[in-house]
Amino acid sequence: xxxxxxxxxxxxxxxxxxxxxxxxxxxxHTALYWYRQSLGQGPEFLIYFQGTGAADDSGLPNxxxxxxxxxxxxxxxxxxxxxxxxxxxxxxxSSPGSGGMQETQYFGPGTRLLVL
Amino acid sequence: xxxxxxxxxxxNVAEGNPLTVKCTxxxxxxxxxxxxxxxxxxxxxxxxxxxxxxNLVKGSYGFEAEFNKSQxxxxxxxxxALVSDSALYFCAVRDDGTxxxxxxxxxxxxxxxxx
Numbered sequence: 741x742x743x744x745x746x747x748x749x750x751x752x753x754x755x756x757x758x759x760x761x762x763x764x765x766x767x768x769h770t771a772l773y774w775y776r777q778s779l780g781q782g783p784e785f786l787i788y789f790q791g792t793g794a795a796d797d798s799g800l801p802n803x804x805x806x807x808x809x810x811x812x813x814x815x816x817x818x819x820x821x822x823x824x825x826x827x828x829x830x831x832x833x834s835s836p837g838s839g840g841m842q843e844t845q846y847f848g849p850g851t852r853l854l855v856l
Numbered sequence: 857x858x859x860x861x862x863x864x865x866x867x868n869v870a871e872g873n874p875l876t877v878k879c880t881x882x883x884x885x886x887x888x889x890x891x892x893x894x895x896x897x898x899x900x901x902x903x904x905x906x907x908x909x910x911n912l913v914k915g916s917y918g919f920e921a922e923f924n925k926s927q928x929x930x931x932x933x934x935x936x937a938l939v940s941d942s943a944l945y946f947c948a949v950r951d952d953g954t955x956x957x958x959x960x961x962x963x964x965x966x967x968x969x970x971x
């Protein structure tokens with residue numbers, strides 16, 4: 741079956757603009773995660789959804805970042821008033837959601853965001 | 857709060873030789889430990905994980921890792937390296953002491969396997 745997909749693959753925007761990044765998880769996976777990976781760093785946790793609800797959003801850096809998952813499948817990460825420091829690869833991952841903390845996450849290819 | 861350290865930015869090894877990529881962790885409860893690999897222009901791929909039980913975990917592509925509770929380590933190993941193993945490797949941890957699903961990743965170790 742299809743893996744996790746993310747669109748767009750690349751996004752270039754100007755400082756101050758609003759962007760939306762989309763994640764389509766593996767079908768049937770109820771758990772969904774967003775990460776940010778800066779150059780030379782490991783993925784940094786942003787937010788975790790179980791179904792439609794954000795179970796842990798402690799990694800969101802500030803109130804410019806927001807994520808939704810209204811139907812428990814596709815998720816959108818929204819960034820307002822983008823700053824150059826937001827430039828990074830944004831990764832999405834999903835897992836079945838029934839196995840607890842031992843579950844393996846399956847990652848998408850990422851969206852590379854560049855803020856000019 | 858949980859943390860992960862990968863002390864080596866880069867590991868160089870000759871093809872056919874054994875390889876080790878180091879990882880140490882810090883948690884308040886019990887750790888759930890993972891290794892992922894990232895190839896250029898591709899997403900992270902799962903290699904193996906330690907949950908409980910046997911300290912030696914075997915995973916994909918001939919990789920294995922040894923959980924050492926006293927040394928709080930989870931080093932990735934392979935008996936005989938291949939050129940195709942050259943990639944970026946990430947160690948990650950979840951902490952059941954925090955009760956959350958937050959996964960913390962190390963900064964990554966780049967593995968170069970020379971023919």
